[in-house]
Amino acid sequence: MADRSKSAHPYIPNSNPDVKKAMLDYIGVDSIEAFYSDIPKNLRVQGELNLPDPFLNEQDLVRHVVGILNKNTPQGEMLSFLGAGTYNHFVPAVVDEVINRSEFLTAYAGDPYEDHGRFQALFEYESMMAELVNMDVVNVPTYDGMQAAATSMAMAERITGRNKILVASRINPDKLSKVLNYNQMKLEFVFINEIDGQPDLAGIEKHLDSSCAAIWVETPNYLGTLCTKIQAISEIAKRNDSLLIVGTDPIVLGILESPADQGADIIHGDIQSLGIHCWFGGGHGGFIAVHDDTKFVMELPSRLFGMESTSVEGEYGFGDVAYERTSFALREEGKEWVGTAAALWGIAAGVYLALMGADGMVEVGQTIIARTRYAAKKLGTISGLKISDSALQFREFVVDSTESGKNAKELIALARKRNAEIGVPISEYELLVCVTEMNTQRDIDQLFDLMSEIVRAK
């Protein structure tokens, strides 16, 4: 057996005992314990932490961790139509190449000089997102779309000084959980049920009063339905000096008119669809977009990277815009807080948008629309299943299995036996089915065959 007592751990160069001794001698103390003299004995851990035995060499470590991960089955090895918050979209190779570069992956908080690259890449991300939403200001990403929604509501409260939000769309329950918990001290949320998947204008009018900070609409909503009434709601909001907050998914904005062009004051959403893998739900970033109006800009908690001149003509510099808003500058007097969030995902989304370009974003929208409609139409022909209106569905739609006599969980269980994920249960007899550009006609035809079979199965 090799004698390792004289060697350092590969990640800890100064753990070599000779180096340690030389450094201790230089400092003038006998042992490392001297540096811990301020930590009283009664606060010390007795003995060693009780942790599993380590795998000291890389080879054994890889075998251990990969051994556990291999218990997973990726979506690529099954027939999968899962969405409801995390979406299986195509990730171009160049995206992963860029975000796995050491320089981006391991950087953190450098200045706009040695980290010029991340400042420019994130400025470009902001700028490309701004083209999608047709607004002049987009933040450096916050944690995820749930946080972006929660912060949008908090901004509305600060901007209007009012304390009520009218929720006019059906919202993903996870997102809603976050938004409600986040804003419970300052905002009251009033829910106005949709009618046939669209916001109820009369219902909104009924609840509108001088305490209404904003109306919250989502397009697509939780069930994949695009909203046709944003313009009308915007007019209602404006008459009442309330804001219109719209949640969306940027993947649809190649074909969907930006809510900003229909009167939205704040747009928010998640960027996972833009070139970020599913990661078991761990690949999210949030965007918030507003017009270039200080009343709004100064309420954003996130970093905002902007352009500047340098001492050399024709050279682009970058830096933080309106830094004095932030908790980095003002602690509790800043707007909410800012910190490590989702910058690398922002760079990924930027690379994705640059690769796709305008044509790519239009095409991906069209492909998703076409396959969503095709899937809805086909599944609708299966006896026992009913499909929600497909004309306004983007990527997701609801399958109602009441008439089949089988509930959503039973159908899912039957499908899983056949190595397929057919959707997410949203009520006893309702399944939310998700179709992206990753699901080809062949996949959808297979889904049709499978659903036909399991609906009939004894």
Next chain:
Amino acid sequence: MALPIAPKPLLRRFHQARWDEPVIFELSVPGERGVLVSEIEVEIGKSISTELHPVIARKVAPALPQMGQMKVLKHYLRLSQENLGADLNVDIGQGTCTMKYSPKVNDLIIRRAELFDLHPLQDPDKSQGALEIIWRTQEILAEVSGLDAVSLQTSSGSAAIWANVAMIRAYFQSIGEGDIRDEIVTTIFSHPSNAATAKAAGYKIITLHPDENGYPNIEEYKKVISHRTAALMITNPEDTGIFNPHIKEIVELFHSVGALASYDQANANGILGITRAKEAGFDLCHFNLHKTFSTPHACGGPGAGASCVTAKLEKFLPSPIIVKQGERFILDDDRPSSIGKVAPFYGVLPNIVRAYSWIMNLGAKGLREVAEVAVLNNNYLLKNMIQIKGATAPYAPNRPRVEQVRYSWNELFEKTGITTEEIGLRALDFGLHYWTSHHPFIVPQPLTLEPTEAYSREELDEYLNVLRHIAKEAVDNPEIIRTAPHNQTVHQTAHEDFDNPERWAITWRAYLRKYPEVSKRKRAKS
């Protein structure tokens, strides 16, 4: 010129890449494509329209750049070269952020479909491996903190602090004291997110300042606590690197008025296996997996946060948590007292796996070695730094520090007028990142160094040599500092427009709108 080659000079003759790269929109050429999209099949195309309802159909396609694939790649690779990652840098100048080595093997491990191609709502029988690693990491961090239960749902340290505040709020609401307890106490050398998240949760913030020892006297705590206090939220060692030895007494003080105590353990790297939240009596704590536990900082996220609590608070943890039942790992979502969802699904899986892998390479002995060498490195820097003329380590003279030190260049500033920001910009000329500290600058002209365990003695010496050199330049040749950086991606950048709403440009379209002459110039050129 002939062999042999003369020895290297003491300081590296560094120059960072300077590509003078245009903004991406300027690289656009109509008709170029970076990637093609899966086409609509002929059969679908025949029978299915892609038209959207006319009220919502987009009339004008978004003005995104049109670029060939290699051009996109090249642009971003050039930008990457204009970014100094920790992998290329002796990144000890970003105190409080624990810039350590993020092992490549862990990046390799996560890049497999069995992780990136998992859907969070797929059959748990087919994601047992992911759930197992989350569960194992929860268990490990429970032991490292000494607390009872852990959630890994949040994607950063501040988000984990937020989750802890939200649990504090939920706890007091559950015992009917939500309306009474509206104050949270923190210290000025605790991370600003403690104050900021608590304020966002609706609390009034009381911030205590240090005495000559570097931490507030215990009497100061006694003056501010009452039946209105919800919690203490504190970092220890604080951002000065000084460990508050009275921490247990302080925590007991808060408990004595019915308040909770929450421990910001972003600064845990020097005390792994030495002391824990449990021993000091804390009710909650949090870790940053992207600091102490090595996951890469990713230009500012995603990170991963861990919220740890005692059994008393377990029911308030974000939902779901992962539990082991027999040999299976299941998602426990039936938790009515939970604060609910703080972030999507189960956390930033790639980082949870990286952190797990890092810990499993080290074990209990290794974690302690990490802490001890981080502290050794820090005190080695301290010994050297205070010998540099103009630099001091305020508070607690002649006392050791734990994992970092907040130094002051005030003496140098008073003598030469050179500020810590200027020193930082000059350090860039030698390929070294340098951060001052969080605002407000309580320590005048601050610099916060945190060497972690990852750097060798030679690398620490390299950093010190550069600081010695700059301190000397401040006296002999201050102009070279004032005009720095000289060897960087770009030259000194103006600042005036960043705070002027009429002039700032947060996006390219805003820039073109505010400065129409730019578009005019471009049109003339084409």
